[in-house]
Amino acid sequence: MKRTISAMVGKGSVNHNSRKFKAENVNGERSHLNVDYCNEPIKQVYHKLFDEALERYNAKQTRSDRRIDDYYEKIRTSKQEKPFHELILQIGNRDDTGSETEVGEQAKAALDEYYRGFQERNANLYVFSAHLHMDEATPHIHIDFVPFTTGSKRGLDTRVSLKQALAAQGFHGGTRGVTEWNQWVLSEKKELAIAMFRHGFEWEQKGTHEEHLSVIDYKKQERTKELVAVEEKLADKSAEFNTLAKRINNLEDGNQSYQDMEEKLAHDPEYQLPEPQGFMSAKSYKAKFAEPLVKRLKKLVKSLLVRYFKVQDNYHRIDKTNGELYRDNEGLARSNDRLKEENDALREQNKDYAILRKVFGSRQIDDLVAQAREAQQTKWWQRQRSYDYER
Numbered sequence: 001m002k003r004t005i006s007a008m009v010g011k012g013s014v015n016h017n018s019r020k021f022k023a024e025n026v027n028g029e030r031s032h033l034n035v036d037y038c039n040e041p042i043k044q045v046y047h048k049l050f051d052e053a054l055e056r057y058n059a060k061q062t063r064s065d066r067r068i069d070d071y072y073e074k075i076r077t078s079k080q081e082k083p084f085h086e087l088i089l090q091i092g093n094r095d096d097t098g099s100e101t102e103v104g105e106q107a108k109a110a111l112d113e114y115y116r117g118f119q120e121r122n123a124n125l126y127v128f129s130a131h132l133h134m135d136e137a138t139p140h141i142h143i144d145f146v147p148f149t150t151g152s153k154r155g156l157d158t159r160v161s162l163k164q165a166l167a168a169q170g171f172h173g174g175t176r177g178v179t180e181w182n183q184w185v186l187s188e189k190k191e192l193a194i195a196m197f198r199h200g201f202e203w204e205q206k207g208t209h210e211e212h213l214s215v216i217d218y219k220k221q222e223r224t225k226e227l228v229a230v231e232e233k234l235a236d237k238s239a240e241f242n243t244l245a246k247r248i249n250n251l252e253d254g255n256q257s258y259q260d261m262e263e264k265l266a267h268d269p270e271y272q273l274p275e276p277q278g279f280m281s282a283k284s285y286k287a288k289f290a291e292p293l294v295k296r297l298k299k300l301v302k303s304l305l306v307r308y309f310k311v312q313d314n315y316h317r318i319d320k321t322n323g324e325l326y327r328d329n330e331g332l333a334r335s336n337d338r339l340k341e342e343n344d345a346l347r348e349q350n351k352d353y354a355i356l357r358k359v360f361g362s363r364q365i366d367d368l369v370a371q372a373r374e375a376q377q378t379k380w381w382q383r384q385r386s387y388d389y390e391r
Contacts, residue, residue: 001103001200001201001202002201002202002203002204003091003092003096003196003201003202003203003204004091004093004203004204004206005089005090005091005189005193005196006088006089006091006093006140007087007089007185007189008087008088008090009085009086009088010086010087010088010142010144012084012085012086012144014039014042014144017129017131017133017142017144018036018039018129018131019031019131019135025136025137026135026136027135027136028135029135030099030100030134030135031135033108033134034131034132034133034134034135035108035112035131035132035134036131037115037127037130037131037132038129038130039128039129040128040129041128042072042083042084042128042146045126045128045146046071046072046075046146049126049146049148049158050156050158050159050160052158053156053157053158053159054068054071056157057155057156057157068156071156075160081160081161081162082162083160084128084144084145084146085145085147085162086143086144086145087142087143087145087185087188088140088141088142088143089114089140089141089143089188089189089192090138090140090141091107091110091111091138091139091140091192091196091201092107093138094137094138097138098137098138099133099134099137099138099139104134104138104139106199106200106201107138107139107199108132108134108139110192110195110198110199110201111132111140111141111192111195112132113195113198113199114141114191114192115130115132115141115143117191118130118188121169121188121191122145122169123168123169124147124148124149124165124166124169125146125147125165126145126147126148127143127144127145128144128145129142129144130142130143130144146160147160147161147162147164147166148160148161148165149161149164149165149168150168162180162181163180166180166181166184167180169184171183171184171187178350178354
């Protein structure tokens with residue numbers, strides 16, 4: 001069964017969400033069916049997240065008027081940032097997904113599953129208040145969070161910033177209609193749609209403008225995934241290449257050891273025949289000096305030959321593998337460049353599409369797209385009928 005997903009920016013009334021007070025649209029007899037995931041005091045959260053960064057920031061200040069006594073109050077009175085944000089997500093509406101119906105219970109299960117993975121997906125959004133409501137007309141969930149960024153070069157090194165928090169999670173602003181927030185909300189809708197599917201729902205997406213844009217966004221997303229995969233392969237190949245390079249260096253070190261051995265054979269007394277002592281007979285000289293030296297030389301030669309052939313075999317195999325890796329790297333680099341070009345082209349298409357809608361209006365563009373698709377489909381059917389007739 002198809003159901004819509006509604007995503008709204010909430011007012012962040014924590015007392016209302018936790019039912020410390022109840023509005024007229026709340027059925028108190030059903031409030032026990034709500035799910036309260038968490039409800040931390042906002043000021044306590046600010047101490048937890050920012051006290052250490054605040055201490056580091058104040059320690060650097062040479063002027064007392066630059067020190068910050070209460071970071072929460074500073075953000076609360078700021079015109080640039082809000083102390084926290086609220087996202088409200090709802091499945092369906094009161095007519096098709098009422099809270100008191102069996103379908104409403106399915107929606108509750110889907111919302112619950114969706115929320116269980118929210119904090120893990122959104123590491124830069126600290127959730128301090130979250131409540132799933134079943135005592136209003138339609139099941140929905142309120143999620144209140146503090147967005148924060150780390151490693152900041154200005155102000156506190158850990159500070160409040162919705163833009164930077166979402167950017168750290170991979171959402172970067174583009175046009176007015178494709179802000180960090182809009183991208184993130186769409187991503188969360190998709191996560192909810194996955195949970196809905198497991199509970200018997202299909203996401204009904206209304207609004208052709210969003211559907212057309214989502215096709216381009218989807219292509220961009222897929223190209224980005226391909227880029228990441230290619231870059232990971234490049235990294236693996238680079239690591240393998242470095243390992244082989246070390247092995248080749250070891251072979252070169254081995255070559256040096258052979259040169260050292262040659263020097264040793266030429267000058268080391270262990271491998272030289274001494275002058276005969278006094279009236280020593282040839283037989284004695286042979287038994288005492290010549291034969292032991294020959295044995296040592298034979299053993300050394302045998303060892304050197306084994307090592308030599310082993311090194312030669314390793315060298316040829318490494319050289320072959322090295323050539324294959326080089327060709328693989330070249331192929332991956334070309335794929336990487338191609339995917340980047342396609343990603344850039346899709347990004348430009350997205351911008352052009354947004355400009356056309358802004359200039360000519362969404363309805364006119366939707367009509368043109370529909371006409372183009374119909375004409376394209378007509379041509380396809382004509383070609384198909386012609387092909388069937390010729391057969």
